[in-house]
């Protein structure tokens with residue numbers, strides 16, 4: 101108890117350290133919490149064997165340390181601020197809910213501004229995976245004179261440090277002979293860091309948390325070894341990946357393995373949270389149970405995927421696997437970067453790995469079809485479109501649009517023509533372009549699937565309506581929000597090309613007949629920029645189409661905001677005792 105009180109004391113000191121930043125009072129938290137929809141996930145686990153149920157418990161237990169990694173990646177004082185908050189008496193449930201909602205001490209308020217709600221510094225683009233608050237120009241200047249350090253510093257699973265950190269990192273490495281043996285040149289690279297910047301692998305930066313999580317992965321593997329060898333191998337390999345800082349072994353067994361009833365997304369993959377260079381991956385963990393029946397139906401619709409790749413407006417085409425690993429799952433629990441209401445994921449991202457093994461697609465069914473979430477979409481849709489389109493939206497549309505968005509990540513160029521990964525070529529634009537391409541491929545493929553008879557007229561229309569829904573923004577996106585920005589870009593392009601039109605009442609009329617041509621022309625531009633690795637052209641396309649005007653976008657946004665009872669979604673999990 102004494103230790104807890106001391107931590108609370110520390111947090112209070114930080115009020116003065118950061119001057120104006122004060123903790124939010126109930127008057128500030130209430131409007132946010134009133135706008136927060138709580139979604140609770142509790143998929144059935146009764147059909148699992150005793151070994152599988154034990155594995156689920158171990159996988160869920162691995163989530164806690166991985167969650168702590170994510171929170172400290174986001175903010176350097178996240179964990180101390182949380183411990184102080186947790187120790188407070190009386191308990192501030194409102195602040196605990198906000199921390200849970202944003203996985204750290206930074207809120208996105210009702211005006212889409214990011215503000216600390218606990219006494220900590222405001223967030224910075226570097227987050228805590230570079231020296232806190234470092235300017236991009238400083239790192240770039242260093243790299244021009246230290247070319248040899250570039251790969252290490254821009255690696256997706258390293259934390260960038262500066263000279264003052266050298267003694268601490270040398271001491272940490274000295275305490276871990278296993279990591280020193282696996283990373284033989286690391287000691288020398290840390291020492292060389294006294295000349296400016298250097299990088300250490302996540303394996304060292306988050307060693308304690310990864311050990312704890314890894315222990316649970318091994319227990320889960322042991323529990324299913326006799327009945328699901330592929331899953332057991334994957335879990336054991338991923339635990340080793342945490343030490344080697346190289347995910348190839350775990351990723352290969354994840355993508356290529358055929359698992360029975362369980363799956364899990366374990367590790368750091370997505371780079372959306374890195375607002376400095378867009379290259380650092382942030383920790384995630386999802387525990388999933390498979391919907392066997394829906395998975396089988398889905399795999400049947402995937403025949404003919406090569407013909408869709410071949411029809412894409414770019415050259416030269418790739419050879420795509422016909423048997424893409426895709427599954428329909430129910431979410432048991434999500435942690436870190438994966439926590440929220442994301443409906444699907446396709447992983448991994450590293451080109452050197454996806455070229456050899458492909459990627460696995462995880463459709464998250466209990467989120468995709470959650471009735472409370474669909475009702476929110478329907479209300480916004482009705483406010484934004486002309487009355488004759490009010491009934492166009494169908495729940496099926498979102499499932500198929502999302503499925504083909506994920507498959508879209510499989511299609512198109514995976515490197516530019518000079519052989520660079522697109523992340524390196526397009527830098528902070530790379531994620532935006534990857535998502536934009538996938539959205540457009542999904543709409544492009546809809547025509548082909550309609551021709552082949554996989555989509556009937558109604559489903560085609562559902563998918564097309566879903567494609568428009570996707571572009572509707574309630575708030576002006578911030579620079580650095582790749583999904584929202586690329587959705588806005590699509591809307592403006594669709595307006596320019598006459599797929600969308602504003603009616604007299606300021607609502608959107610949809611000219612479905614224009615869909616094929618407009619989508620194909622935009623997709624062609626996007627694929628050309630990716631294939632050329634043309635960063636200036638990528639910047640130019642974003643600048644031209646990310647316009648937000650008062651009379652059009654803000655008015656539509658206001659109309660949609662007026663329908664919303666909820667702005668935020670907080671997901672709770674039965675598996676966590678919630």
Ligand SMILES: [Zn+2]
Pocket residue numbers: 505506509534535538
């Ligand atoms: Zn995507």
